[in-house]
Amino acid sequence: MTKRRPQTQARLLDAALEAFAANGFGGTRIEDVCERAGYTRGAFYSNFSTKEELFFALFDRHAARVLERFEKQAAALGDSRVTVEAIAAALAEFDDDERTWYLVTTEFTLSAIRDPAAARRLAEHDARLRAEAVRLLGERLEHAGLRPRPGIDLESLVRMLIAIREGALAQSYVEPEALPPGTLERRFLPALLGAVTQAG
Amino acid sequence: MTKRRPQTQARLLDAALEAFAANGFGGTRIEDVCERAGYTRGAFYSNFSTKEELFFALFDRHAARVLERFEKQAAALGDSRVTVEAIAAALAEFDDDERTWYLVTTEFTLSAIRDPAAARRLAEHDARLRAEAVRLLGERLEHAGLRPRPGIDLESLVRMLIAIREGALAQSYVEPEALPPGTLERRFLPALLGAVTQAG
DNA sequence: GCTATCGGATACATTCACGTATCGGATACG
DNA sequence: CGTATCCGATACGTGAATGTATCCGATAGC
Numbered sequence: 001m002t003k004r005r006p007q008t009q010a011r012l013l014d015a016a017l018e019a020f021a022a023n024g025f026g027g028t029r030i031e032d033v034c035e036r037a038g039y040t041r042g043a044f045y046s047n048f049s050t051k052e053e054l055f056f057a058l059f060d061r062h063a064a065r066v067l068e069r070f071e072k073q074a075a076a077l078g079d080s081r082v083t084v085e086a087i088a089a090a091l092a093e094f095d096d097d098e099r100t101w102y103l104v105t106t107e108f109t110l111s112a113i114r115d116p117a118a119a120r121r122l123a124e125h126d127a128r129l130r131a132e133a134v135r136l137l138g139e140r141l142e143h144a145g146l147r148p149r150p151g152i153d154l155e156s157l158v159r160m161l162i163a164i165r166e167g168a169l170a171q172s173y174v175e176p177e178a179l180p181p182g183t184l185e186r187r188f189l190p191a192l193l194g195a196v197t198q199a200g
Numbered sequence: 201m202t203k204r205r206p207q208t209q210a211r212l213l214d215a216a217l218e219a220f221a222a223n224g225f226g227g228t229r230i231e232d233v234c235e236r237a238g239y240t241r242g243a244f245y246s247n248f249s250t251k252e253e254l255f256f257a258l259f260d261r262h263a264a265r266v267l268e269r270f271e272k273q274a275a276a277l278g279d280s281r282v283t284v285e286a287i288a289a290a291l292a293e294f295d296d297d298e299r300t301w302y303l304v305t306t307e308f309t310l311s312a313i314r315d316p317a318a319a320r321r322l323a324e325h326d327a328r329l330r331a332e333a334v335r336l337l338g339e340r341l342e343h344a345g346l347r348p349r350p351g352i353d354l355e356s357l358v359r360m361l362i363a364i365r366e367g368a369l370a371q372s373y374v375e376p377e378a379l380p381p382g383t384l385e386r387r388f389l390p391a392l393l394g395a396v397t398q399a400g
Numbered sequence: 401g402c403t404a405t406c407g408g409a410t411a412c413a414t415t416c417a418c419g420t421a422t423c424g425g426a427t428a429c430g
Numbered sequence: 431c432g433t434a435t436c437c438g439a440t441a442c443g444t445g446a447a448t449g450t451a452t453c454c455g456a457t458a459g460c
Binding site for chain 4: 202204205208239240241242243244245246247
């Protein structure tokens with residue numbers, strides 16, 4: 001019997017995302033999640049056994065969605081012309097719900113740094129995402145008539161771009177008015193990308 | 201009467217740092233901190249009123265120490281000659297207890313993103329730290345016979361360097377073997393710094 | 401449509417962390 | 431020294447979040 005079940009789980013996960021983003025993992029009670037989802041704690045314990053399990057389930061769903069969306073974007077871009085500036089501009093754009101994800105994934109990252117099992121899980125997902133990013137960035141550079149300078153591999157470059165994105169977001173969310181998301185990317189990525197690539 | 205008092209507070213703060221780094225803010229009980237420090241909860245409530253207060257006290261102490269250390273480094277460097285590579289190398293170095301600080305400050309940042317009051321506090325501290333960094337970087341660049349290219353201000357550049365540092369650390373701590381701390385800095389900072397500065 | 405099973409609600413007991421109030425020992429001061 | 435005050439320990443009460451056990455309604459198979 002499984003008609004309601006997936007829906008219930010999905011709603012609980014949606015609610016958990018909201019709750020964790022609003023109050024953090026430690027700061028949300030199981031009942032918070034249930035209230036947001038429109039259930040009681042009975043429903044929760046019928047579907048999950050601990051708050052941690054819910055957290056991990058949320059991460060897995062989120063990871064799958066991010067990857068899926070990313071693959072679609074990569075596929076959709078096709079053969080369009082690009083420049084270094086265009087690549088930088090694309091990296092300076094942010095979804096509306098980026099903030100919510102940022103809060104939850106960063107907290108997950110923290111737990112992963114403390115817990116080897118979670119770290120493996122996170123590393124695996126990140127590797128898949130990076131592979132897509134490497135593919136996408138490689139295509140874009142090729143279309144722009146560029147290739148990495150000697151000593152620069154795309155994998156590292158992607159890691160660098162991710163680091164910049166995450167680090168810049170942290171500052172932007174602490175001081176949204178002083179540093180709107182994308183500011184640092186727009187200002188520095190063209191120079192950085194130009195410096196690590198060459199014609200060819 | 202104040203002989204034991206500062207010592208007790210210091211020990212509680214040390215213990216809190218350990219505990220928060222190990223289990224996160226939400227995940228540590230006040231008693232955890234007291235046990236690590238070798239006291240009972242009575243000592244805690246005699247010195248602090250809430251766990252949040254302890255957290256802020258810890259943060260303030262850390263901020264003061266970092267600033268102090270930073271100023272010393274700036275003073276010690278004096279007029280020595282530098283290159284872009286030397287600056288990059290300096291930014292690629294990490295304390296042993298950097299990891300502990302990273303865990304605690306990142307969690308604090310998350311709470312600050314959620315709470316405007318904490319965000320102001322954090323922004324204030326960060327601004328002081330950035331001001332020192334701007335001064336130091338300006339001196340180093342001058343000694344290297346460089347100045348920022350038009351359109352690049354040092355303040356933004358420092359923000360960028362901090363973003364890179366934090367973002368890279370996150371990846372390094374999740375996969376220490378795949379990406380030891382400093383890897384990305386060594387690989388990309390020379391190019392980045394070279395691209396955003398010019399002789400003068 | 402009847403029934404067996406499943407999913408979620410309700411009610412309860414328990415655990416756990418918290419905060420306070422009080423006590424005993426140590427320290428600075430006269 | 432003696433004493434007043436401060437500091438940390440101990441013991442207790444409280445509230446909140448948790449987990450479980452049971453119940454009721456809904457759903458799928460016959």
